[in-house]
Amino acid sequence: MARRGLFTMKKKFLKLVIIILLMNTFAALAIAQDGFQLYYQAKKLLYQREYDQALQTFDSLKTLYPDSKFLDDAEFWSGYILQRQKKYTESFRSYENLKKQYPTSAWVDDAEIQQIGIAEKMATTGDRKYIDFLVNKLHSADKSIKYQASVSLGKLNDPRALPGLRQIANNGDRDMGRMAKSLIQQIESKKTARPPKGRIIRRPPQEIQDREINKRTMQPSPKKQQPKGTVQTGKKSLPPKSQQRQQPIAKPKKQQPKSPTKK
Secondary structure: HHHHHHHHHHHHHHHHHHHHHHHHHHHHHHHHHHHHHHHHHHHHHOOOOHHHHHHHEEEEEEEEHHOOOHHHHHHHHHHHHHHHOOOHHHHHHHHHHHHHOOOOOOHHHHHHHHHHHHHHHHHHOOOOOHHHHHHHHHHHOOOHHHHHHHHHHHHOOOHHHHHHHHHHHHHHHHHHHHHHHHHHHHHHHHHHOOOOOOOOOOOOOHHHHHHHHHHHHHHOOOOOOOOOOOEEEEOOOOHHHOOOOOOOOOOOOOOOOOOOOOO
16 A cells, blocks of 8 residues: 555656646747747846847847747847947937837836937937937927937927926036036027127227227328329429410620720
């Protein structure tokens, strides 16, 4: 009886081991089918700063496993890699795809924060699309996004950032409040220093103006121009020789011989 009981316990133990092994196998297959291995490999390459290989691996994950639960992760990190490579237009588009395709993803807020940083850089090129994006985020219900957009617009000296910056100055922490106050002062000084519309007349410094005035007061009065051909001689000017009248030359008188005196 004791041997039969021991045999029965060994049999049950073997069944339990087999069940556990099967469960692990199915779990491994499920993980493989979900693309976890590719996702793990891509993240490892990302941390090693092998950006091109990491980006290719994330793309393979999205292609081979279209139903994977790691697709939104792959999209976010793809945008991050492109951003690190300074491919800002492609990175901005990748973050936008994440928000549209996976609106309930936990990465949506992070994607918007990254987009604000990209928009700030691209707005300096004069592209109105990125400026409009920042202005639109000023009305976000999420305060972190609203404040981040206000700071970015403030760095661009856009007065539309002032309401959000004032809120940060009053309600934010010490560092954020100090930065907001600095941006407010910068924007307001730009507004007051703006020249009036129309033609700008640049005046020389006061020293140059005084010097010019002194020169004018010290200069002698301009001389009257003499007509051409006149000869300057002392007090009076004489006409040219061609215009002077020729006076007749008096002939010397003949001297009469003196009569001899009588002795």
